[in-house]
Amino acid sequence: MRNAATYIKSWFGRFDAVTYRRPDPWLWLPAAVLLLLGLLMVLNTTYFLGIEKKGDAFHFFKLHLAHIVAGFVILILLSQFSLAGLRRIVMPLFIVSVVMLALLYVPGLGLMKGGARRWLRLGPVIAEPSELVKFALVFFLAEFLSKRQERIREFKHGPLAVFLIVGPITLMILKQPDFGSTVMIALILFAMLWAAGARWQHLAVAGSGAIGLLVFQAVAKSYRMKRLTTFLDPWSVARGAGFQLVQSFIALGEGGKWGVGLGAGRQKMFYLPEAHTDFVFAVVGEEFGLIGAAVVVALFLVILFRGMRIAHDEPDPFASLLAVGLTALLSIQALINMSVVIGLIPTKGLPLPFLSYGGTSIIIAMAALGALLALGRRPAVR
Template identity: 40%
Template sequence: MNQVKKHLKHIDYPLFSTILILATLGLVMVYSASFVYAGMDPNIDNSSHYFERQRIWLLLGFIVFIIASLFSYRRLGYFIKFMVIASIVLLILVLIPGIGVERNFAQRWLSVGPFLVQPSELAKVAFIIYFAKVYTNKQDKLDQFGQGVLPPLIVLGGVFALILLQPDLGTAASIIMACGMILLFAGIRFHHLVFLGTIAIGSMFALIVSAEYRMDRLTSFTNPFADPSGEGYQLIHSLIAIASGNVTGVGLANSVQKSGFLPEAHTDFIMSVIAEELGMLGVILVIGLYVFFMFRGILIAKRSPDQFGRLLAYGITFQIITQAMINLAAVSGLMPITGITLPLISYGGSSLLITFLLLGILMNIAIKGHINRRVDYA
């Protein structure tokens, strides 16, 4: 009990406040974006269906956050082999017909009772911890590409391929980018980083041009009006929603585009509804909160008492920021639509829980750093 009180005394309140504001805004906007859609669904008898489920997920998420913030991040290294193996096994299981659950032409989920679990979300956690731990242990070998840098990348490449088979290029890309940031802050040689970045960008381009549906998404985002009723449909209505909001928005719950025009309004395109209902002021608020979170995460990383915590904090921070950037770029037409949700704001179960788990670990690093500084000053 004394240990818990000690931890609570050193909570990073700016980080916690940012999380609380984003989660609360998300809950409000999930209701606003979904009540019309839920009311039109003959299989749902309650217009608050998605709001009520999101409220439950948020409660569970905060419980996960509290537990993770109290659990020493240093102990995570002991479980890393199990976590990596488990994530790989689950990613294989999700691809097996009859076991994996398919929705919207993608097989990304496993059914666990009444819930759907997305193994790629678990892989985010596993590989951020894995990369942080491995490159902490390999500090003296980071100038050797073959022995120090390459081995974890081979494992990551296999996981990338498994996620791509679902197919889920957006999530795979976000994991690659977060792990890439860990490599950067671990201190690998610059020419190694340039080489890996070139390989990653080239591979992404090759993957896009190798699949017709990815090429369709690429061409549709550059000119969505060329196919307004097909590949360009979602982006067109997203842009209409954003343009309709102007500066102050049309008012909370007054969005027109969510009323059967904009698909996935409460998940992938919730930012479009925010822009329509709350205007550019709402957009600036959301982006400002993510920017503040990024700088707070970087500060926590710098203040970490050890290298493992530092790399882990950087990985968590940029995993969440990368996901937010991909979502915001997709809904505004700056990049192809990927199906990635907006962290803490979009409707979702496993994605929300994993985000809170990562944030709880980040909070624990912040607490340890604060306690460590107090001891140093004493």
Template identity: 35%
Template sequence: MTRRVDGWLLFSALTLLVLGWLMVTSASMEVAGGRYGNPFYFSLRHGIYVLMGLGLGLAILLVPMNWWFDHGFELLMIAFLLLMAVLVPGIGREVNGSSRWIALGIVNLQASEVAKLFMVVYLAGYLVRRLDEVRERWSGFIKPLAVMVFMGLLLIMEPDYGATMVILGSMLGMLFLSGVGMKRFLLLLSATISMAGLIAILQPYRMKRLVTYFDPWAAQFDSGYQLTQALIAFGRGGWSGLGLGNSVQKLFYLPEAHTDFVFAILAEELGLIGALLTLLLYSLVIYRMVAIARRAGDIGLLFHCYVGFGLALVIAAQTFINIGVNTGLLPTKGLTLPFMSYGGSSLLISCVMVAIALRIDLETRVKRQQNSQRRGTYAQS
């Protein structure tokens, strides 16, 4: 019986992990030296996160997909408890005005990262159990919508607008791929876009970001500071970059250089060529995850298929938003770059998502081989 897994997915994900460690080290040395007296403070911690992510990924690879299917509702409840817990004073840890983390020793658990994974698992199980109802009746469509709205409200209260968009966008994609009626889907899409616009204009700081987005240089030393510094980093990088470790913008010019804006530092040090190769690696991760999901769907493993597509959508959406923010394509918001940005929760969950995709691939290969053996047996008989 075959035990192989998708080598291209594994290779691209591991390459991004290593590249991320290098870029976090390069981008954080000056800040870490000035703040903690140790230039490798963030690098060492990120290295521990990488090792933890690899260990957790290996453990998750051993978990059969049936377990996720059977415990989808319980995992959703855990996600809601975590999202509510971060709002409780004394439990939630506030950073830069947002209460998104729960301190767990070496790792600050970001509830929204866990919620992304568990919401995908729950919705995939729901679609398998209620697929006909979702496709044909309003009742099957409204139930997951209510869950999504409640989760979105909790995320906005933190506030975590970026994670809200990633989760809602990914869930919309899963509903669309399940074959939901176009009328209902378009109605939901319109409502989501309207709600996103309303949220953006109700909060003054979000409205300020939108205004700055259209002309960041008009507020270069105010609300447009991060974006203009990121754009300067891209300009300095040119075609081939300044060389690894030679970034100027990381020298206290670009805030959050090792977290939300690590891609700008990568472009400055490795140039357009390095940035495009990095985008190629992300494209390869997403493409292989989609290919794995399609193969699972082709042999009737619908839960595997929906989970695979959902995880690919989450990684694709988060990558697009982060890089869009770095390049000025989207308004500035705090959202990590999967596999690369400094941050334990994001890196661990990214590793878990890849491990689940590899598990889907493994079970799909086993199922296909079993089907082939059955067809051979029938032919002989």
């Protein structure tokens, strides 16, 4: 028993005479408010959907609550890890995520929905490997780049080495197809390379190549091209491809400054597609108005600035880069989702962290917060 306890504690790594800080309220309080709002929104937007699809008004709400409980357990566990413990899970996490991604193409395991192979059936559980891959890549890149601090400004040993590893994984995700997650991985990768000290000239050249590839992929598929043209003028096809974005605009317009009130919104009643997932922010805008939407943005900004503060103050390269990656994972995805909802960029199919209904996505968002909390609790040396 003593050996087992010692082994478990070694993963948390608290054997030195140091004082650990309490959980950072500037991280967990904004996230807690977003999670509570998300619970309200999921109940709000899936009530009629549950009746129609499952005959149970609370079916989707109960599933969402179960996912939050699972995510909370993971959050608590990760928040207790020391830096050594976080380092130990890098390779297991990376290997498991890549294996799960590959299993998508095994008959009977990978599920096709809406023309995309993004979901993996593992017994009674259905997971989305791309969400885990994004999380695992943040850990892997933090470890990989932290060991190349002295050579990161050399293109061969810095950006090129990273692209050769991440490139095949990204292509596997693009093949699903999952264009939104591909864009997310590219943005996180460049954010972490920049934070690691890569030359901006190298990043500019690599970025141009990545943009060229993404543009080619966007125009090569007719449905992606339709999304692009629809984004530019959704009103011209308001009854067709532009329906979702137009309904989002209507929801935001109806909300005005103060909103129509919780539960009083109408767009969620089968007018706005994906009101409980990708477009939940539109329902927030309709029912809580511009003020409510601004509060959501402000809460994400608090998490962003606090995460960057942790990265700035952290003397260990791995911990600093990990904080950058985890913060980027949450804040960039939130930015993309909200930009889609208000019509600034084409539809990407990415959920809003902490608010959108989801299984793997909500668990991964809470796992990212847990790892950030662990970094925020790093010991103050006596």
